[in-house]
Structure formats: C-alpha cells, structure tokens
Amino acid sequence: MFLIHNVFIRSVDTVWNNAPLVTPQDEVSFAGYALTMAAAIHTHHHSEETIVFPFLAAELPVEENIEQHEQFQAGLKEFTAYFQEVFNGEAKHDATKTRELVASFGGALVQHLHDEIPTILPEALSVLDTEGFDKMMLELEEHIKSAPGLFTIFPFTLSNHDYAATPNWPPIPGHLSWFVRYIAVWRHSSYWKFSSFDMAGRPKTYSPGR
Numbered sequence: 001m002f003l004i005h006n007v008f009i010r011s012v013d014t015v016w017n018n019a020p021l022v023t024p025q026d027e028v029s030f031a032g033y034a035l036t037m038a039a040a041i042h043t044h045h046h047s048e049e050t051i052v053f054p055f056l057a058a059e060l061p062v063e064e065n066i067e068q069h070e071q072f073q074a075g076l077k078e079f080t081a082y083f084q085e086v087f088n089g090e091a092k093h094d095a096t097k098t099r100e101l102v103a104s105f106g107g108a109l110v111q112h113l114h115d116e117i118p119t120i121l122p123e124a125l126s127v128l129d130t131e132g133f134d135k136m137m138l139e140l141e142e143h144i145k146s147a148p149g150l151f152t153i154f155p156f157t158l159s160n161h162d163y164a165a166t167p168n169w170p171p172i173p174g175h176l177s178w179f180v181r182y183i184a185v186w187r188h189s190s191y192w193k194f195s196s197f198d199m200a201g202r203p204k205t206y207s208p209g210r
Helices: 001-020 024-056 062-089 095-120 131-146 154-157 174-182
Strands: none
Touching: 001 024, 001 095, 001 154, 024 062, 024 095, 024 131, 024 154, 062 095, 154 174
8 A cells, every 4th residue: 555655745746846847838737637636645545434444443543544634635625626726727827826735735645644654564454354354455446446537547646656666566457557558548648747657667757848
C-alpha cells in the first residue's frame, strides 16, 4: 500500500512545482490533472474506510488513521472546488492560489501517508487472521478494478509510479495494465504531461507549450 502513498506524494509535488509554469492553453488540462489527483486520493481513502479499516479494527487500532483523514478533507475539498471552476472555465488558474490550496492540505496528507506505514507493515498485520486478510485483500482488489477512473485514475497512477523500481505494481491483470498504458491514456493525454513519469516509466518534467 505504501506504493500508492508514493504516487500521491509525487503528484502533490507535481501540482506544486508545475503551478507557476502552467501556460493559459494548458490550464484546463492542468485542472483535469489536479482533479484526477483529488479523485484518486478520495477513492483510496474511501476504500480504506469502507473495506480495510473495518477488518483491521478487530485486532489493530485504526482510529488515528481515520482521524488523520479528516485533517486534510476540508483543504482537499476546497482544492477540488477551485479546480472544478478552472476546468469549467469559470475561473482562471492562479499559481499562488494553487500553492495556497496545496499547502492547506498537503502537509497533513503527506504526514498521514508517512504515519500510516507502520500500521500496515507485515509485522503489524501478523496478528490478523490470514484467511480473513486474504479475503479482504481480494475484496479490495475487486473494488479497485471496478471503481470509476479507467481513463483518469488508472493513467494518473501509472504515470506517477516509479516503474523501474517496482515493475510489477500495481497488482492488476496484465491485459488491464496494457489497456491503460496504450489505449486509456490517450483519452486525456494532455493531463499526463504534468505527471512524474511517462507510460514507459521514464522520469519527465512538464514542458510548457508542448
């Protein structure tokens, strides 16, 4: 699970770093990218609260994880509302405002992502019922595969994952990975110019005007 945490941390960095560079012709695409990031974070934490944490709570303390989710929700909601306005053409992108909004939730989010790791390490999970854990993980995987976002959250995730370091992640069927990398990515291809990596896993940076 920590690998998806890395995806979120990288994506927050890309929004922060690219905010002053975004050209007027790219601001709607940047808004689409920012909205996808927000949707991915929300989807991940919703799946934790509805599938993962209820199972873990039988043997492990999860209250702090849930409380930490609440600490960045207001800022993330405001971030989402602003970028929806930019996406709809109701507001112009403003780099200073973007960074202020990222600052309103980014620190709490990143701290939570770091703090959560010890609670999901194998040593901590060893007290759980193995059969029940495997069943929960299957439910989580099915939830992820069935969730909306084939043309948004999936390309977003793959383009912010360090493929060279961990080539076998995320744990999705090969045909789905192929579809996302070579087909789905093109529907909103202008969004992914802001991502950390291209679909081949090569690090990249945003080039204004391209």
